[in-house]
Amino acid sequence: MISLSKNSKRYILLYLLGIVSIFTAKGQTVSFYALTKKMHNGITSSSVTGGQFIxxxxxxxxxxxxxxxxxxxxxLKLNKNYSNSNYKFYMGGSYWGTDATFKFKSDLSILNVILENGDIYVYKRQxxxxxxxxxxxxxxxxSSSGNSGSYSPSFPNNGYDGGYVPNKNGSSSSSRIQNTTPSRKQPTxxxxxxxxxxxxxxxxxxxxxxxxxxxxxxxNECGGYFMRSIGHTHTTCPQCHGKGYFTTN
Incomplete structure (x- = not known):
């Protein structure tokens, strides 16, 4: 049996860890998405800042x-039932809760974060x-990861470093913005x-x-005629989850 020195064992261990890291990272890609606009109650606003790494x-x-x-x-997991040649739908846990919908263009260049209340946050890869x-x-x-409710955006939270918030002149800073909670109103x-x-x-x-x-x-649902090759069907709406509406406070 070959006896190895402590240094030899350490080098072998580091080598093996490097191999594991390579295989772990295989197929993994990281992209940055900058927030470009948001839609709330049918009103679009471009006065937005920030971005997410995905x-x-x-x-x-x-x-x-x-x-x-x-x-x-x-x-979030790819939902193949909703996805098609134009869009990819990922559903699961995110900053906005455990039931978020990420709607990407097929080339992953544009991201729409669709919330249960109908709000949409539009991000662009750059x-x-x-x-x-x-x-x-x-x-x-x-914050509880089991909370299925939505989260209102806040920029960056205390205890996490490196958040990106561009200021009005186009330059960037790591300043933090205090999150404010609006007063509760009757749901609409x-x-x-x-x-x-x-x-x-x-x-x-x-x-x-x-x-x-x-x-x-x-x-049988809409009465229209379609070629079999199209595979025309009707599925539960991923935005309202089959309710037909959403409520806002």
Whole structure:
């Protein structure tokens, strides 16, 4: 049996850890998404700041720092039933709660964060500013990961470093903004903007016919006629989760 010195064992251990790190990082990509606008109650505002690092690994994504280490918000999984050639839907845990919907363009260049109350935050993928090292939206320490409610954006929370908040002259800083809580009002009901209150949306699945003939079929829900190759169907709306509306306080 070959006897190894302590230094030899240490070098072998470091080598093995390096190999494991390479295989762990394989297929992982980290992108920075800058917030460009938000939509609340049908009103669009471009007076927004901040950005999120998002790491993609196989069929999941999660908010992370620039090195791909998660910030503790959970993960979102690709929903193949809602996704198509134009959009990719990821659903799961994020800064906004445990039931968030991330709607990406198929090339992952644009991200719409769709909240249950109908609010939409629009992000665009771009090169991260030099000062940005982690997400500008990070849940406060002590916030329960099991809370399914939505979170109002706040920039960066105490206890987390490296948040990016551009100021009005275009330069960036790591300053922190105090989050304020609005006074509670009576809930107001709004029709879902995605399904227009119909509770379902049209989804084309484009199934393979495996050489069988293509012909028109009638949809039992909308009464329209569509080719079998389109795979026309109606699915539960991912924005209002089949309610047809959302409420705001």
């Amino acid at each position: 790491t993609f690994l196989d069929n999941i994504c999660y908010e992370s720092n620039k090195k791909g280490i998660g910030v503790g918000h959970g993960t 090169v991260a500013p030099a000062s940005a090292t982690t997400c500008s939206l990070i849940r406060k320490r002590g 009901k709004h029709t879902c903007s995605l399904c227009n209150g119909q509770r379902k949306i049209v989804k084309d699945t484009y199934p393979s016919l495996y050489g069988q003939s293509d012909y028109q079929v009638k949809c």
